[in-house]
Structure formats: structure tokens, C-alpha cells
Amino acid sequence: MISFRMKPENELEKEGRDNIPSPEDEIVCPNCHRTLKKNDILPFMTCSCGHHFRLKARARIGLFFNGFSELFEDEKTRDILSFPGYGDKLEKARKASGENESVITGIASIDGRKVAVFVMESLFMMGSMGHVTGEKITKLFEYALANRLPVIGFTASGGARMQEGLISLMQMAKVSGAVKRHSNAGLLYIAVLTDPTTGGVTASFAMEADIILSEPGALIGFAGKRVIEQTTKKELPKGFQKAEFLLKCGFIDKIVHRKDLEYTLRQLLILHGIEKEGKENIG
């Protein structure tokens, strides 16, 4: 039984590419099937029907944060197991995404309020969790703990990274330990789950936040649909593993449209006493 994989990786990667429209192109909305032009979906890359297209990590940072300053960008991914084809895959992922790994970490502000930020990049091997992915997120939580900052994290991941074997699996425990320490210090962690958030990321830091938000329509789950169908030989209910389904089951706090996300995050920061920079934190 395979508990960690959504779809064959190449399939997910292909889907990842197809789902991120380049703004120059016309694109057909997979929800309402209308043909849309650049101006129809900007600035949030959303269709008026409510469909949210996937976003590149840096585009997300640009949409929701100011003054982003990247941290830990020099961490270098190694092929620890000498896994067949991994070196080439990493090279391709770097080219496809323009990033060195499946997550970007740093410091930024929302409405002048300083936050530690991680944003996963689905174009990098479907946001799978390599040792550097885990390392950067762990370091970010440790940095946020040392500097008493809240963490806002955007998840997008197909789960563990097969090519790193058990080392990939161990990232789940490693990050969880850092999240726990940050939490024990009374600090705020908000996760925003985006399409898709599955496997080992769902079974670790996506579900460990104080407040779990999600984009509409995002696929969120632990096991892959195909695996569930094969295991149970049952037909899956309509809307299974969509954000709306998880909301109903009680596993996310709120679904927020991209156009309202900045406002929601700002309000949440205010309600947790996160002051604008330059002012003293109260409490």
C-alpha cells in the first residue's frame, strides 16, 4: 500500500505546468470552461467564477507581502542516496521553476507587521519535500522563535520526495519539532493551504498551524485518490479532498479568496497583537 503519493510524479509535474498560466496566453478556465485573457484573471490569477489558478511562489510573495528579504537561499540540495536520475531531475526542476528548491523562506511584512514567511513552489518537483525543503522551513521556525516572529506559510506539495528515501520522510518529524518549539513559546503560525497540499506535508506542518486557511478548491489530503480507490474499491464522494470538503470535516478554519487574503492575514495578525514595526509589541 502506498500512503505517500498522489499520482505518478511526472503526471503531477505536468499538471503543475499546465495549471500555471503564463499571463500572455489565453487560457481556458477548468471550472467554467470560458476562454480567459490575461486581464480577466489578473491580478490574483483567479477567474470570476471563483477558480484559483496555481501561482508561482514568488508571485505569491509579491501579491501578499512587502519588503521580502530572502533567508537560507544558499542551502544546497545533495543527491544523498545516489538515486537514479535524481541529479537530472533536480536540474530540470531548477530550470522549470527558477528556484533552487521547493520552498522559498524569508522575512517580509504585511501592513508593516513583520512576519517570517515560507512559500512552497509547486513547479519544483511538485513541491516535494527534500532535505533542503525541510531544512529551510525548520531554520525559518527557529529564526522566528529566536526573533519572536509569527510564521505565515503557504503549502503546495505532492508529499515526500522518493529520491531522498527516508531522509525525506524524516523532514516531517524535523519540521514538526521546530513548529512545536515555536508554538510552545506562544508564537503564532498561520498556514495557507494551496492546490495541492498532500501526503507528508499534510501529515506534518500543513496541519500543525494555529490557524489553517485554504484557497478555494484546493486539493488537500493525505493519501492519493487513486490509491484510495484501489484500496477501498469504492467510488469517491463528490468534491472529495477539496478545501470545501475539509472545511466540512472540520480540518481547516476558513476558506479565503485570494483577493481577501491580505486583509484576512492582516486582521489575524492584529488580533494576535502583532504590532507594526517600530512599535513595541504588547503582551
Next chain:
Amino acid sequence: MNAYDKVRIARSSGRPTGLVYINSIFSSFIELHGDRRAKDDGAIVAGIAELDGMPVTVIAIEKGRTAAERTMRNFGSASPEGYRKALRLMMEAEKFNRPVITFVDTSGAFCGIEAEERGEGEAIARNLMEMMDLDVPIISILIGEGGSGGALGLAVADRVWMLENAVYSVISPEGCASILFKDSKKAPEAAECLKLTADDALSFSLIERIIPEEGLGTEEFFSALGSAIAEEIRQIRKDADFKEKRYKRFRAF
């Protein structure tokens, strides 16, 4: 013996299952049921017992041996309720300062509709977070299959040991083969690539000890293992810094 031979051995039905370990190593085992939320998951057996004069909390994934048992145990694939039962008893162990010993043997957490509806991911995530911070010693022993997140959800510990022929992997060799070679029949090749044997895990310092399988299932085997566990718990307890070391243990990966 190649990696896939070990996978076959780890999965074979003749091996002692979790309950056999509990019944053979500990005395006065009292099974405690349920997650206090929704149900009692048969895939996880847990309770309080005595080991060498110490009260301990024991948690095991049980695959079952007969057809009826396997159905009742869901073939050792735990549901969210199983992980929540385990967590409830670990928190109880912390309250009463009892060390925790887990026996892991699963092809993976249950991949079912109900498991998703009740938050399989959330349940495992919660266990990882709380086990990283639990204020009592934890020893996890992989006795057969260590299937991915379903295994890790009970294997965040101060010491992780593996039986000589146990395997521990992020994905099944069959699943890996179907992605890597587009052919699940090439599982033996995939098993090599995944570095899933106890020797591999030890060489990457992912585990502390390999338990030789000589005499597996005999009284002597369990008695030696019981003594080793008791001795290790005493060692961990002597160390005021053990929780910090657990953090660093996983931090190093």
C-alpha cells in the same frame, strides 16, 4: 540477501506481530482502548504494562495473524483514531512519568475515505509534533514493515531500533518502481534504490541499533530484547537533556 528479499521477509506472515512482542516482553499488560473521540482502532494495540519493575506505556501496530484477525486489525493500517488513541496514551504516559515503547509494523496508514474524512494527515501531524516534545523517554522498534508516514507517526523517539530484516521506507518498492521504471514488477530494483534496509538506515544514522533475528520468536529472543529496552530506558532517564537530544537527533537529518 538483497533489499527486496528483506522486504519479502519483513512482510511475511510467519513473523511475530506487535501483540506477540507485547505479550512476550512485558508482564501485567492491561490493554486500554479508544481515542475518546470516535472509536477504537484495532490496528493499534496499546496499554500499560511492567518491564523489569518499571511501569511503561506500550503501543504496537498489530497486523493480525488469522484472516479474521487481519480484518479486525485492518492489516495493520491504522486510521486517524488509532494515532489519536496512541497520542492519548502517550500524553497519559507523560502525566504519570512512564516511558513509552512502540512497536511499528505497517505497510502504511490506512488509505480510506473515512480516514481522510477524519483527518489521517492531521492525526499523524499531531503525533509528530507531540512526540518531539514528550517529556518521557520513547523507544521505537521497527519489527517488520516501516511504511512511510504511517510508521513515522509512531516512531519519533529517543532511540529507533530495527530488526535485522525489517524495512523502513518513504514509499513501497512497488509504488516507487511504477513511478521510476513505469513497471511495478521492477520493485526489487526500486528496493535497492530506496536504501530501505536496517543496514542502510544505520549507515545514515537514522536508527541507533539493529536487533539480530537469531532465535526470533523464542523466549530467549524476547527476554534479551526486553533487557535491552529496560537498560536503554534507564540510560535515557539518567540524561537530564534527553528531550533536547531528541530534537537534535531529528534536526540532524
